[in-house]
Amino acid sequence: MIDLYYWTTPNGHKITMFLEEVELPYTIIPINIGTGDQFKPEFLKIAPNNRIPAIVDRAPVDGGEPVSVFESGAILLYLAEKTGKLISADIRQRAEVLQWLFWQMGGLGPMAGQNHHFSQYAPEKIPYAIDRYVNETGRLYAVMNKRLSDRTFIAGNNYSIADIAAYPWIVPYERQGQKLEDFPHLQRWFEAIKARPATIRAYEKAEAFKDQTLDIEKSRNLLFNQSANTIQ
Incomplete structure (x- = not known):
């Protein structure tokens, strides 16, 4: 348990x-x-x-x-x-998963978090800070979009903890100043994960x-x- x-x-x-x-x-x-x-x-x-x-x-x-x-x-x-x-025992596939897990932890999460803070919560709207983090979030979306252009999931063709790590940070894309239609491969991936029964159950718990x-x-x-x- x-x-x-x-x-x-x-x-x-x-x-x-x-x-x-x-x-x-x-x-x-x-x-x-x-x-x-x-x-x-x-x-x-x-x-x-x-x-x-x-x-x-x-x-x-x-x-x-x-x-x-x-x-x-x-x-x-x-x-x-x-x-x-949700992680492979194969050394190469495992390395792919871990790279993208740490990419989310060190990049997508912190940058999107600062995006949320300065655009949604900060008592003073600072245009430089908002632009900085909205643009960086967009850059990271583009990195994911390019990565997903030739594979089903972030680390290859198997769903993994790398996908689970990234997905919740894409859910509030509108609040982050992003449009999923600008990133078609990312949008396809997002909709597929959103439809998974486990994802539905997890968000129902919330x-x-x-x-x-x-x-x-x-x-x-x-x-x-x-x-x-x-x-x-």
Whole structure:
């Protein structure tokens, strides 16, 4: 059984997508990042960076004590290796998957995240910052589009954790100032993953948490005004 510490963010969706895809039993433990659950001591023991998602594997393959993992890319890799699914044992195919997993973690996610911040949440609209991140997000979309021009999925013809990592960051493409029709190969890939039963189930899980009332100003302070003093 996997305990999933989760909220309805792109990084949170990655893990529900994986778990639904491989049908691995799991329990969702909601961490409402808008009310500060991510700072609770019991969560910080599992995720010292006070970010979701995180997991506790209560049945690790070595039969030992539970294993906790934070960082969505590390979780995907851990679960893929645990189940032997969505990553190849072939050294070359595995390298393809890992390159694109880290591409998402180091590029698409952070750049799209800054895009969201400056275009949607920043109290002051800074044109340079908005243009910078909207344009960089577009460049990364174009990288994916070119990559997908001659293969079904990001790492080849097999669905993998590289696809799962990238997909949730494409879902809010309109908020990122992008048009999927400008990237036809990416659009074809996106629609195919959107239609997968496991993807549908994963996003249905998120619906249970969307109606929770938040104090918008308090949420902004919790999410965007952290510093070294936040770490106790």
